[in-house]
Amino acid sequence: MSRPAKGPLVGLRIVEFVGLGPAPFAAMQFADMGADVIRIARPGAEAAPPDPICGRGRSTVEVDLKNPDEAEMVRRLIDEADALIEGFRPGVMERLGLGPDALLGRNPRLVYGRMTGWGQTGPLAPHAGHDINYIAISGALAAIGTAERPLPPLNLVGDFGGGSMFLIAGMLAALWSAQRTGEGQVVDCAICDGAIQLMAMMHDMAAAGWWRPGRASNLLDGAAPHYGAYECADGAFIAVGPIEPQFFELFRKAIGLEEDAHALRADPRNWAALRERIAARIRTRPRAEWLALLEHSDACVSPVLDMKEAAEHPHLAARKSFVELDGLMQPAPAPRFSATPTEARARPRTTIALADALSKWGGRSA
Template identity: 75%
Template sequence: MSKPATGPLAGLRIVEFVGLGPAPFAAMQFADMGADVVRIARPDATPKIPDPISGRGRPTVEADLKNPDQVEMVRKLCDGADALIEGFRPGVMERLGLGPDFLLERNPRLVYGRMTGWGQTGPMAACAGHDINYIAITGALAAIGPAGSPMPPLNLVGDFGGGAMFLVSGMLAALLSAQRTGAGQVVDAAICDGTIQLMTMAHDLASAGQWQPRREANLLDGGAPYYCAYECADGMHIAVGPIEPQFFELFRQAVGLDEATHALRADPRNWPTLKDKIAALIIKRPSTEWLALLEHSDACVSPVLDLHQAAQHPHLVARESFVQMDGLTQPAPAPRFSATPTEARPRPHDIMPLADAIRAWAQERPTSS
């Protein structure tokens, strides 16, 4: 159906129902790792081929899910699949005749991945929402941002961290189980559930009495003067993170802080004073000078880069952490595998006929090389 894959999931077949945000990102992860993924899109979808980056590596087929004949064709595609990804509200797939009970009866090994914000059950399950809502009820949003107001962390914590990545890990676990037992199952991946998991370290600190329920008052939320960003003379910022005493000592000496700084460092009550002292030093010199002095040391200092600058950073260039494809700079697949290397595959530009997708999957499965 597309260029043969060589990743660790080569030969795995997944049906993806086109949606937004975390579901296509999860499908991209599977495609990057070599899975054969087919996207099901509505004929009236705009644009026809969505997600120029997160939609990479897999063909799109159109299906009118209000047409019983085309629904049956989609069922046949699912009959030959190992897994399915959908991100609709609870009950939508059931109303379309594509719910898990029906499809698992036809294909008992199917792993049915469901990506939602609130989950398949609970009083909020049927409600609309977005990343900011899902992370708000988990304690994550309240912990992020300056002291005066919570700050949405893009949609990294909810959609992609608490959502897509937990969907991927859950589906992989279910696929392993299906290999052993022959029985598929439903994976209910709720962004709110995954975000709570991401907050495990904060709960650890709270249980030990080391977490204050306010922003900029804790070790990792910008409260500590040795774990935050500082503005330089050129308007750029540097990220400073020498948490351990030995690393802070390197930083202290390099920027010219006196030895009494250690006493300020040890007591959180002194953190605002120490932060002001460090800020007053860092603002005197441009970021280039600070980075030349500190970036390649154990002082734990890095430049704060935008998306364009990040793609040009020497470390990320050396690791080929970005790839050029379809005229776009894109994140390279991650993680990396020594024996079954992954590859970012181009996004097909043409709509694939549904019948062709079914015929292709009727053939012998490909194997990784």
């Protein structure tokens, strides 16, 4: 028997059409915060790649949307919903008779969340793409990597940062508006738009003359010796980030750098030389020794951990930042709420029949 939902979004009903990456992740966040999310999936279809974690907390219904009777049952389900999430190319939902005009005509308060890479309009809207393409045109990819070439930052900046998180924020804003006005709307979330928003601080820095063209040329892009990763004697890495002078002073003294390090770090022309001096010092001890000396201080030093190591880190363990569900170690619901706390463990996924889903939600729109 599934556990009752907990969290600030208990009572919110969302229909999710199963898709890729950022749309399921957004739906996972809603479910983690207590929303009742029903996933619509094609019969026999499995997520590619499989999503036992990003698919958690929801009930899945297999539906043949080309079957008129089943499609009408889905429309009736959406009549009872507060919101919808879909991540298909523009026009797909319209061809299925499930576009926003049709559904908002039946359920005027519906918030219709659309997650795409290029958005619903513009010359590239009908074309395929992936995270690397969306962040390439946003200016983000050009700023990330080595001096020689850009490096994709996993798909965190585009799919999940510029995509999922902006879809969640947009839908919550639209739900607030619908609650006050009774009128729903379409939320057109394009990953390329969100990735541009994530570059806002870099645009600020450029406007102030603090951002130089070219990768590995700036404070936060790998150029600064006091903001980067260093290899220890055992081959493990630590992350070093004492940007403020008082924090750098703690770091400098702890690793045995001379006092002229402050003057060297103040001039980007000396960064390469200072980086070599820091690297030489860090290579003299294994990571555990540096962490014992620096981690619990304001020197801004942390271990660079892989996913398994992260789950075992004492700080994250104390906060219960990882949970085990269905035999898988995975990220715990976040953020934390004081008055309406979420479930300490994420809810598992379930499978139900379409008729049962409709019965479960039935009657509210009458």
